[in-house]
Amino acid sequence: MTDITCRHSGISSDDPPTEAAFLYVANLYAEGKLYCVSDGSFNPSLGRGSQAWIMTDERQQHSMTGAGPADGNPSTMSAYRPELQGLLASVLVLRSMNAAYDIPTGAAVTLVCDNEAATVELDKIVSDPLHAIDPLQTDYDILLELQGEITNSTSTFIIKWIKGHQEDKVPLDQLDFLALLNIDCDRRAKAFLRLNTNETLQPPVILHHEKWGAVANGHKITANLRETIYELYTFSATKTYLCKKFAWEPTVLSTVAWEGLNNAKATLKSPRNTFTSKIMYDKLPVAERLHFFNSSESPLCKTCNKAVETQQHLFQCREHNCRRHRLHCWIKHSKVFLIQGHTARLIMDAIDGNVRHYLKLPPRPTKWQTSQGNRSVVAAVQRAIVAQHALGWDRFLSGIISKKWGVAQRLYQEISGDYPKRRPRTWAEGIIKSLWDFNHDVWLYRNAIKHGVTQEEQSRARRARVVALVNDRYLHRPHLDPKYKFLYNKPLHKRLEEGNRTLYAWLSSVANLSSLSTKPATRQQSIDMHATFTRLSDTQMGRLRRPMRRLRRLSDQTPAKSGAPLKSKFALGQSSPSETRLLTGMWNFATASPPTPLIKSKARKKVFHNSIRSKQAKLLWDRGRTARMMN
Numbered sequence: 001m002t003d004i005t006c007r008h009s010g011i012s013s014d015d016p017p018t019e020a021a022f023l024y025v026a027n028l029y030a031e032g033k034l035y036c037v038s039d040g041s042f043n044p045s046l047g048r049g050s051q052a053w054i055m056t057d058e059r060q061q062h063s064m065t066g067a068g069p070a071d072g073n074p075s076t077m078s079a080y081r082p083e084l085q086g087l088l089a090s091v092l093v094l095r096s097m098n099a100a101y102d103i104p105t106g107a108a109v110t111l112v113c114d115n116e117a118a119t120v121e122l123d124k125i126v127s128d129p130l131h132a133i134d135p136l137q138t139d140y141d142i143l144l145e146l147q148g149e150i151t152n153s154t155s156t157f158i159i160k161w162i163k164g165h166q167e168d169k170v171p172l173d174q175l176d177f178l179a180l181l182n183i184d185c186d187r188r189a190k191a192f193l194r195l196n197t198n199e200t201l202q203p204p205v206i207l208h209h210e211k212w213g214a215v216a217n218g219h220k221i222t223a224n225l226r227e228t229i230y231e232l233y234t235f236s237a238t239k240t241y242l243c244k245k246f247a248w249e250p251t252v253l254s255t256v257a258w259e260g261l262n263n264a265k266a267t268l269k270s271p272r273n274t275f276t277s278k279i280m281y282d283k284l285p286v287a288e289r290l291h292f293f294n295s296s297e298s299p300l301c302k303t304c305n306k307a308v309e310t311q312q313h314l315f316q317c318r319e320h321n322c323r324r325h326r327l328h329c330w331i332k333h334s335k336v337f338l339i340q341g342h343t344a345r346l347i348m349d350a351i352d353g354n355v356r357h358y359l360k361l362p363p364r365p366t367k368w369q370t371s372q373g374n375r376s377v378v379a380a381v382q383r384a385i386v387a388q389h390a391l392g393w394d395r396f397l398s399g400i401i402s403k404k405w406g407v408a409q410r411l412y413q414e415i416s417g418d419y420p421k422r423r424p425r426t427w428a429e430g431i432i433k434s435l436w437d438f439n440h441d442v443w444l445y446r447n448a449i450k451h452g453v454t455q456e457e458q459s460r461a462r463r464a465r466v467v468a469l470v471n472d473r474y475l476h477r478p479h480l481d482p483k484y485k486f487l488y489n490k491p492l493h494k495r496l497e498e499g500n501r502t503l504y505a506w507l508s509s510v511a512n513l514s515s516l517s518t519k520p521a522t523r524q525q526s527i528d529m530h531a532t533f534t535r536l537s538d539t540q541m542g543r544l545r546r547p548m549r550r551l552r553r554l555s556d557q558t559p560a561k562s563g564a565p566l567k568s569k570f571a572l573g574q575s576s577p578s579e580t581r582l583l584t585g586m587w588n589f590a591t592a593s594p595p596t597p598l599i600k601s602k603a604r605k606k607v608f609h610n611s612i613r614s615k616q617a618k619l620l621w622d623r624g625r626t627a628r629m630m631n
């Protein structure tokens, strides 16, 4: 980057610019008639860029030209960066001319460029000396350098945008000189790139006005700063997690078509996006998982009522209707990526056979590809199958597919020329999306069976759930303080005549009150107080700190020295609960007003025993004795 200025040799003639050219350009500069046209070129497959510039005026008696590489990370290089570097190169050349020749202060220079984003950004820099460039912007480093050079310079800069590639529509002799210069720059930049493709990349340099930069893996981070740093930060942990979770070899990780996955995920809206994440990481709320968190849920599959419903079982359930539905869905969605994605029939056969095997479905009666396929495509498909075996076919269904599928598809498309009309960003994106649609259909079917489709079915299921819970509470009665025994006054069949809401209120009362083992300070007044959750004052709630109670009880069991008085009321010393310990905090209630601080109990009235053995009396007696002895 920094060596651009010393690279400026005219591409057309290898000689350095003559003294006459220098003087001519310097004169133009001093008179304020100088035009600096620059352009960048970018090769996406190489990730390399180059820039070229020219300094002259309309008459073009002499000119100064230059071309050079555009350095940067090949994976984040864009057409924008070379454009900026071209502009920077011309600004740097102007600075050295300013130092060498007698250029008056405020001499105007017109910077011409065909990139709209670059001109807009440069306009802001030129018009506002205090303009703050957003540090998250792409190619922030070069923009900062440009800003630094422009603010340090004594010249005035005029930014001009010109339409690029005008020669495509208008004949050359009708174009104005700036358009011609732009075309010339474009050609020289392309030529430079062609000649220097094998040149090794320069190590990253922190620029003068940039002051600091982040360098990772030998490249400066110039785009997507946050994402790149986040990725670098989480990469190793993610890698270990995935390898452990899916029992993958670490080398397998790089064979996944992450790009297609990323593109497909980005197009999804929020609820479906969450669903696909759950699918991908085996985190669907299937019965087994629900049972793990809540033992009152059945772990069984509701379709077959035989096996435990894991995420795998969801796709392998043997129940007749379930299988039929799955087959129907698979045919529907595989047709989508055959037709819309213009997928090779050889690939379709490979995917179809293996996925059907995983889904426990019968194989397809006739193959998609009936004739003998192209040999190299067949070989590519074989490689893809092997790679997918290493990843797993259950992963394939969840959208984690091998890169090799894309390779095979590209090969097929190059040979047959069978391209879809609107090409997606990647072929994998389309296939992954229809796989997710398939997953979602299977999930919907399972939900319909489990929760019912009509409102009546759903309400019946809800009722069955609450009835089961109440039954369970009657079967296994929790411990209740005698004064809460009235909760069980009604026999079970009477209780079950109540509505869902009442039953849930009853269940929560039982759950809450069964935890109390001592009486609260005030008497329970009426049953109505239960329905509202205000039945206990904050003081009393403070007393219900269950973990603390348990600890206190434990500490009481330690053999205390007889007669040694307890230092504080509680062995653990804490006598007022912290806010989070209050029941409201535990239950996450939204209280209208925060709990009031505890009221300290009044000091007990001193009670004197009338016997001489009482401690107080002994103390009195002793005090009297000392007084006597002093006499």
Ligand SMILES: [Zn+2]
Binding pocket: 301, 302, 303, 304, 305, 306, 307, 313, 317, 318, 319
């Ligand atoms: Zn089942």
